C-alpha cells in the first residue's frame with residue numbers, strides 16, 4: 373500500500389459520494405496491463421481526450437507516472453473556448469475526467485467514470501499549458517476514488533482546476549469493438 377506523495381491543494385471538492393470510506397486501501401500502481409485493453413481503448417486515436425485523430429480533441433500528452441501519480445500536459449486550443457480567449461469549463465472537466473481515468477487504469481483494472489466533481493479556481497487562457505496530475509485515494513470493491521488537479525504554466529503554477537471522481541470497475545464487454553467508429 374502506498375500513499376501518493378502529492379503536494380495537494382487544500383480542501384478538495386470531494387463530496388461524500390467521491391470520498392473513499394474509512395479503510396479503503398490505496399493499491400500499488402499496477403501499470404496498465406495490455407491484456408486489459410487488448411487493443412480496445414488504450415492509445416485509442418479517436419479518444420477526445422488524448423487521441424491524435426480527434427480533430428478538435430484535447431490531445432492530452434502524458435508526461436509520466438510515478439508513485440501512483442499520473443502526469444500530463446494540455447495546451448488549450450481555440451476550439452476549446454467558452455468565453456472569448458478562455459477555456460470552456462466543460463472542456464476542463466473533460467481533461468480532468470481523462471486524467472482521473474488514466475490514474476484509475478494504472479491500478480490495472482478497467483474503470484469508467486461514475487461521478488465527476490470539478491472546482492474551477494481561475495480562468496485558463498487559450499494557448500496556456502495546463503499541467504495536470506491525478507492519483508487514487510482508495511479502492512472499495514468495484515469503486516475507485518480518484519482525485520486530480522491542473523495548474524497553469526508550470527507543475528507548481530497557480531491551480532486552475534481540481535476534481536474528484538468515483539470510478540466503477542467494468543468487465544471487458546463494456547468496451548466492445550462494435551461501439552468504436
Ligand SMILES: CCCCCCCCCCCCCC(=O)SCCNC(=O)CCNC(=O)[C@H](O)C(C)(C)COP(=O)(O)OP(=O)(O)OC[C@H]1O[C@@H](n2cnc3c(N)ncnc32)[C@H](O)[C@@H]1OP(=O)(O)O
Pocket residue numbers: 389404409413414415421469470473474475477478483484485486487514515538540541542
Ligand atoms: C495510462 C493508461 C491508459 C489506458 C487507457 C485508459 C483510457 C481511460 C480513458 C478515460 C476516459 C475518461 C473516463 C470516461 O469518460 S468513461 C465514460 C463515461 N462513463 C460512462 O459512460 C459510464 C456509464 N455508466 C455505467 O456504465 C454504469 O452506470 C456504471 C458501470 C458506472 C455502474 O453500473 P453497474 O450496473 O455496473 O454498477 P452499479 O450501478 O451496481 O454500481 C456499482 C457501485 O458504484 C456505485 N455508483 C455507481 N454510479 C455512481 C454514482 N454516479 N455516484 C455514486 N455511486 C455510484 C453504486 O452505488 C454501487 O455501489 P455499491 O452499492 O456497490 O456500494
